[in-house]
Amino acid sequence: MYSSRNEQLIKPMFDRYTQETGQAIRFVTDDAGPLIERLAAEGKNSPADILLTVDAGQLWQAAERGLLQPIESEIIKTNIPAHLRDPQSRWFGLSVRARTIVYSTERVDPQDLSGYEDLADERWRGRLCLRTSKSVYNQSLVAMMIAAHGEERTEEIVRGWVANLATEPFANDTRLMEAIVAGQCDVGIVNSYYFGRLVRDKPDLPIKLFWATLAGEGVHVNVSGAGVTAAAPRAEAARKFLEWLTEAEAQAMFAGANLEYPANPNVAPDPLVAAWGTFQPSPLNVAQAGELQAAAVRLMDRAGFR
Amino acid sequence: MAVVAAELAPPRSSRAADLRSFLLLAVLCLPALVPLAVVLSAVLTPEVEVWSHLLQYVLPEVIANTIVLVVGVSLGAAVLGTLLAWVTSACEFPGRRFFEWALLLPLAMPAYVLAFIAIGYLDYAGPLQSWLREVFGSSRWVPPIRSTGGVIAVLTLSLYPYVYLLARAAFLSQGRRAQEAARSLGMSAARAWWRVVLPMARPWIVAGAALVAMETLADFGAVSVFNYDTLTTTMYRAWFGMFSVNAALELAAVLLVFVLIVFAFERRARAGLRFATTRDLSQQAPRIRLRGARATLATCFAAVVFGLGFFFPVLQLVLWVVERAAMDLDARYFEFVMHSVVLATSAALIISAASLLVAYLERHHGTLMVKLLVRIATSGYAIPGTVLAIGIVVPIIGVNNTLQSWLSAWLGPSAPALLLQGTLITVLLAYFARFLAVGFNPVESGLNRITAAIDEAAVSLGAAGFQLVRRVHVPLLRTSLMTAAILVFVDVMKEMPITLIARPFGWDTLAVRVFEMTSEGEWERAALPALAIVLVGLIPAALLTPRGEHVA
Numbered sequence: 001m002y003s004s005r006n007e008q009l010i011k012p013m014f015d016r017y018t019q020e021t022g023q024a025i026r027f028v029t030d031d032a033g034p035l036i037e038r039l040a041a042e043g044k045n046s047p048a049d050i051l052l053t054v055d056a057g058q059l060w061q062a063a064e065r066g067l068l069q070p071i072e073s074e075i076i077k078t079n080i081p082a083h084l085r086d087p088q089s090r091w092f093g094l095s096v097r098a099r100t101i102v103y104s105t106e107r108v109d110p111q112d113l114s115g116y117e118d119l120a121d122e123r124w125r126g127r128l129c130l131r132t133s134k135s136v137y138n139q140s141l142v143a144m145m146i147a148a149h150g151e152e153r154t155e156e157i158v159r160g161w162v163a164n165l166a167t168e169p170f171a172n173d174t175r176l177m178e179a180i181v182a183g184q185c186d187v188g189i190v191n192s193y194y195f196g197r198l199v200r201d202k203p204d205l206p207i208k209l210f211w212a213t214l215a216g217e218g219v220h221v222n223v224s225g226a227g228v229t230a231a232a233p234r235a236e237a238a239r240k241f242l243e244w245l246t247e248a249e250a251q252a253m254f255a256g257a258n259l260e261y262p263a264n265p266n267v268a269p270d271p272l273v274a275a276w277g278t279f280q281p282s283p284l285n286v287a288q289a290g291e292l293q294a295a296a297v298r299l300m301d302r303a304g305f306r
Numbered sequence: 307m308a309v310v311a312a313e314l315a316p317p318r319s320s321r322a323a324d325l326r327s328f329l330l331l332a333v334l335c336l337p338a339l340v341p342l343a344v345v346l347s348a349v350l351t352p353e354v355e356v357w358s359h360l361l362q363y364v365l366p367e368v369i370a371n372t373i374v375l376v377v378g379v380s381l382g383a384a385v386l387g388t389l390l391a392w393v394t395s396a397c398e399f400p401g402r403r404f405f406e407w408a409l410l411l412p413l414a415m416p417a418y419v420l421a422f423i424a425i426g427y428l429d430y431a432g433p434l435q436s437w438l439r440e441v442f443g444s445s446r447w448v449p450p451i452r453s454t455g456g457v458i459a460v461l462t463l464s465l466y467p468y469v470y471l472l473a474r475a476a477f478l479s480q481g482r483r484a485q486e487a488a489r490s491l492g493m494s495a496a497r498a499w500w501r502v503v504l505p506m507a508r509p510w511i512v513a514g515a516a517l518v519a520m521e522t523l524a525d526f527g528a529v530s531v532f533n534y535d536t537l538t539t540t541m542y543r544a545w546f547g548m549f550s551v552n553a554a555l556e557l558a559a560v561l562l563v564f565v566l567i568v569f570a571f572e573r574r575a576r577a578g579l580r581f582a583t584t585r586d587l588s589q590q591a592p593r594i595r596l597r598g599a600r601a602t603l604a605t606c607f608a609a610v611v612f613g614l615g616f617f618f619p620v621l622q623l624v625l626w627v628v629e630r631a632a633m634d635l636d637a638r639y640f641e642f643v644m645h646s647v648v649l650a651t652s653a654a655l656i657i658s659a660a661s662l663l664v665a666y667l668e669r670h671h672g673t674l675m676v677k678l679l680v681r682i683a684t685s686g687y688a689i690p691g692t693v694l695a696i697g698i699v700v701p702i703i704g705v706n707n708t709l710q711s712w713l714s715a716w717l718g719p720s721a722p723a724l725l726l727q728g729t730l731i732t733v734l735l736a737y738f739a740r741f742l743a744v745g746f747n748p749v750e751s752g753l754n755r756i757t758a759a760i761d762e763a764a765v766s767l768g769a770a771g772f773q774l775v776r777r778v779h780v781p782l783l784r785t786s787l788m789t790a791a792i793l794v795f796v797d798v799m800k801e802m803p804i805t806l807i808a809r810p811f812g813w814d815t816l817a818v819r820v821f822e823m824t825s826e827g828e829w830e831r832a833a834l835p836a837l838a839i840v841l842v843g844l845i846p847a848a849l850l851t852p853r854g855e856h857v858a
Contacts, residue, residue: 006822007814028728029822030806033546037696038727038807041703045710047725054826061549132533139547167430168452171531172827175429182431194827258826297547301363306535 001025002039003052004032005224009257010052013250017241025241032058039067044231049238052094052226055136057143059091059225060290068227071239079246079264083285084223093223093286094245095254096261098192098279099137100219101212102177107186115213116141116220117149119187120160128164129176129185133300137191140222140289141214142296147288148215151299158303169306174198181205196259196273211279218282222289223263327671328679334660335683337735338742341697342682345562345689348555356544356553364540372523372536372564374454375461379522382462384515387469388507390611392499395477398593399601405608407848412615413467413793414843416800416820418527419836420464422829423619425451425531457532463615464528465521468793469514472748475785476510477503479755509754512575513747517793519568520688520743523561527802537561538690551696558693565685620840626833634834638814643838646815649730649805650798653737654745654791654846660738661745661790662783665753666775684743691740691803698736699808703727728810736804741797745790752786753779792846799839816842 003010007029014025028035032053039046039062051068053059062068068090076085076092084093101113112123119128131138145154166185170176173194179185195209214220226245228238244250251262256270268274332339393399394406412420428434428451435445449455484506488498504511526538537557545554596604668680686694706726713721726732756779764770764778780787802817809818816835823832 004825006825008822009826026811028806028809028811029818029825030803031546031692031825033542033551034692034696034699034803034807037551038699038703041700042727043707045707045723047723047728057549132530134530134533134539134543134547136546168450169533171425171533174827175425175431178431179429182436184430197828294548294550297543298359298363301359306533 001027001050001052002035002048003027003029004035004058005029005052005054009254012257013245013253016250016253017244021244023237023241032062036062036065036067039229040065042231046229046231047233048229049232049234050226050242051091051229052224054097054224055140055289056093056223056225056286057136057140057290057293059086059227060287060293063088063090063227064290067230069230069232069235071228071242073239073243075243076246079251079266081263081265083281083283084221084225084263085285086227086287087285091225091227092242092246093225093263094251095224095258096263096281097137097222097224098211098219098261098281099141099189099222100192100279101187101210102180102190102195103187103208103210104180104183105206105208107183110208110210113187113210113212115216116145116189117157117215119164119189120157122164124164124187126164126166127186128161129166129179129188130161130169130305131173131176131188131190132169132171133297133305135172136293137222138189139293139296139300140286141189141220142300143289143292144214144220144282144284146292146295146299147284148217148282151295155299155303158300158305162303162305177205177207181207192261192273192276193259195276196270200259200272209276211277213280214282214284217284218280221261221281221286223286224260225263324671324673324676327667328673328676331664331667331676331679334664335679335742337698338683338686338739340701341686341689341694341739342562344697344701345555345558345693348552349559351552352556353544353550353553356548356550357556360540360544360553360557364535368535368537368540371454371534375458375529375534375536376519376522376564376568378454378458379461379465380515380519382458383466383469383518384511386462386466386611387471387514388473388504388511390466390608391470391473392477392503392507393604393608395474396503396594397596397604399596399604401605401608405605405612408612408616409470409608410467410847411612411840411844412464413471413796414799414840414847415464415616415619416527416836416839417461417464417525418531419623419832420615420619421457421460421528421531423622424456424460426622428456452532454534457529457534460532461522461525461528463611465518466611466615468517468521469511471789471793472510472514472751473507475748475752475789476507479785480506509576510751512572513751516568516572517687517744517747520565520685523564523568523688524690526690526692537564541690541693545693554693555697558689558697561688562685565688568688569681569685620837623833623837623840626830627837630830632834634831639834639838642814642816642819642835643842645813646799646817646839647842649733649737649815650795650842652730652734653741653798654795656734657738657741657745657794658749658787658790661742661749662787664742664746665750668750669753680746684746686739687741687743689740691801692807694740695736695804695807698739698804699727699732702732702735702808727808729808730810730813732808733805736808737794737798737801740801740804741794744793744797748786748789748793749783752783752789756782788849792849795846796843799843 018024039048051062063086070089080092173190176188176190177198180188192209199205211219226242228235232238246264248267251264251267255262259270259273261269390409394402426432435448438445484502485498488502529536529539541554541557544557545551664680668676706724710724764774769777800817802821805815805817806821816839819835820832
């Protein structure tokens with residue numbers, strides 16, 4: 001397996017699977033970019049059976065370059081909702097990463113919050129904190145906004161965000177939330193598991209998640225997911241393992257290890273995560289995040305979102 | 307006079323010998339040349355759409371940023387490194403013995419770790435500004451750490467040891483006689499320093515600053531913690547964000563233009579400065595004893611740099627380890643450390659030996675072609691690790707696939723599956739491509755010190771060829787070779803992208819462990835492997851300094 005999901009988040013599942021089935025799993029971790037280049041260069045000689053990433057865009061790109069093969073599996077179709085799967089069945093999500101609004105409970109009334117688009121409104125001038133547009137999570141959020149609103153309207157929104165920034169964009173979500181706590185800004189956009197990590201250590205921080213809507217429909221989600229490689233020497237074993245990963249026990253472990261949401265809707269998230277309430281995910285297919293990602297990056301460059 | 311301004315006229319050799327050397331050099335440098343060829347060949351298939359976008363919206367600002375950063379950090383590191391090197395090698399002040407060694411240590415601290423800690427402490431939400439707000443009610447007047455000045459300061463603190471180490475070797479080996487001579491001719495102490503001592507160390511200082519400039523060009527980790535946009539971050543954006551690895555390679559080709567400028571500058575700064583010491587290499591003049599305010603100033607200066615560049619960051623790492631990263635410590639850490647040390651040691655030995663050979667070939671067969679080849683081969687240091695890793699791993703995969711198809715044609719279905727790309731050989735080849743400059747620069751500077759006159763004297767005493775190298779040059783070059791080996795060792799300890807993409811299944815190192823933690827932003831948990839990298843990096847640093855005292 002080539003994995004851009006890090007070792008401590010995947011190894012426990014691998015060990016469990018080996019215990020149950022006797023099937024050993026060898027893996028290499030790296031960023032998805034180099035792994036995909038390696039896979040492409042190796043071609044039919046690749047030793048890899050599975051590509052696992054932490055973002056749908058990379059899976060979309062790997063599929064686009066012909067590096068993944070379709071897997072026909074009733075188990076996967078049953079366990080994973082359609083909007084978290086590649087329409088051509090070459091990859092699918094294993095855990096859901098919700099990117100939503102975080103706000104200061106001291107200075108913001110949640111009644112005032114609604115969608116991501118609303119953060120471009122003038123009343124947030126000097127009150128917004130954002131992570132850098134280099135983050136793939138912002139790239140996929142903006143890609144989905146393009147899918148929902150078109151480029152012109154999305155660019156207006158992003159320009160509004162930039163105008164509202166209280167400070168230069170942050171390199172990561174954790175720093176962003178610390179800035180909200182410290183009073184540098186009042187609202188921001190983060191992945192829910194970063195929030196989870198922060199409040200797990202410090203439950204009393206004056207900061208909360210708000211389930212935002214994209215085009216009025218639901219929370220923007222990305223996935224950590226996987227697909228079987230086109231040249232997989234052990235495609236059958238790979239499919240079996242991926243099917244196992246969509247079942248209840250593995251799903252709870254896979255998502256729980258990083259406070260994410262299981263992609264299988266019948267599996268409950270970690271109790272800490274469940275305490276933030278339930279949300280309606282955006283019904284847009286996550287594959288669009290990949291399709292429109294390059295356009296999103298260009299749009300953010302034009303809008304001066306650094 | 308102990309010092310002569312001897313123009314190094316290398317013994318001329320025949321054309322055939324020149325050609326042989328050129329070919330030998332080309333083969334030796336092959337691993338370093340391949341990724342550059344990959345980078346340059348990308349230019350042949352330009353990504354027109356991406357480029358028109360970049361030219362219009364991104365590159366003007368990014369190129370200006372890159373120039374400001376490289377000039378700022380190189381100058382900063384040159385000034386800081388030179389001053390500290392001189393003060394610790396020529397003066398005596400309280401704590402001198404400790405600082406002489408300790409000022410080297412920031413080298414072992416990865417720049418991205420320093421950047422992360424600096425922002426954690428000094429940003430709006432950090433403890434310093436929070437305290438200021440509590441006391442004064444506001445901290446808006448504090449200059450923001452996430453700024454051009456902040457990133458220059460952090461990179462300078464983390465990279466000045468390159469200059470420090472090389473300049474120290476220069477100051478220690480030049481003796482104090484030139485300065486005494488200058489003073490006897492009526493120059494003031496300050497003027498003698500400026501006109502004689504500093505120019506004599508210039509080749510070393512410039513070689514160190516060139517390494518700093520290249521390392522800065524290649525840096526991705528620290529600048530992204532600051533969200534400071536450079537050519538490097540643009541490469542990653544084109545590759546990971548716009549899915550165009552080709553555009554990233556083309557941007558790397560643009561970066562090579564910057565490297566050429568650095569080289570041109572380096573050449574210019576060294577031109578006509580081929581000063582060399584001929585005698586009394588081991589003879590140390592007495593140190594200048596600083597007293598009173600000057601001594602205090604020297605101690606404070608060294609203490610501040612050491613504190614900011616090493617002591618406080620390490621303290622923070624230790625605190626994080628105690629707080630939450632200790633649980634990660636298990637038996638596997640022994641393996642991570644062993645893997646790191648094996649790779650770093652092998653790379654240090656291979657690269658310093660190769661550097662010696664390359665420097666010799668250049669010295670004795672320094673045709674224009676040879677000089678050009680050496681420059682090209684050492685420019686890989688300025689290319690961001692991930693791009694360079696792809697530039698070398700993809701061709702190796704090509705070789706692997708060709709071998710595999712031959713093997714399959716020969717043995718049929720029973721042919722074993724080859725996997726050259728996942729072997730330590732590939733990792734070491736890629737390190738070679740990346741770090742040749744780190745080994746070569748100190749060795750070349752050291753070799754500059756050995757005049758033709760020394761060679762002639764040795765030859766007349768019967769030590770020619772290999773004997774000359776072993777009995778005369780190697781002892782004279784010991785500090786330079788050690789410097790080269792240490793720099794490579796420490797750099798490999800910190801190296802991430804090459805190790806990640808080319809390591810065999812399961813062969814994890816400390817740097818890989820840092821990646822595992824930081825890829826999901828768990829910086830505090832990365833403290834344990836980061837601290838281990840620093841500690842292991844200390845070992846060779848500790849080896850160097852006691853010797854530096856009495857070796858040229």
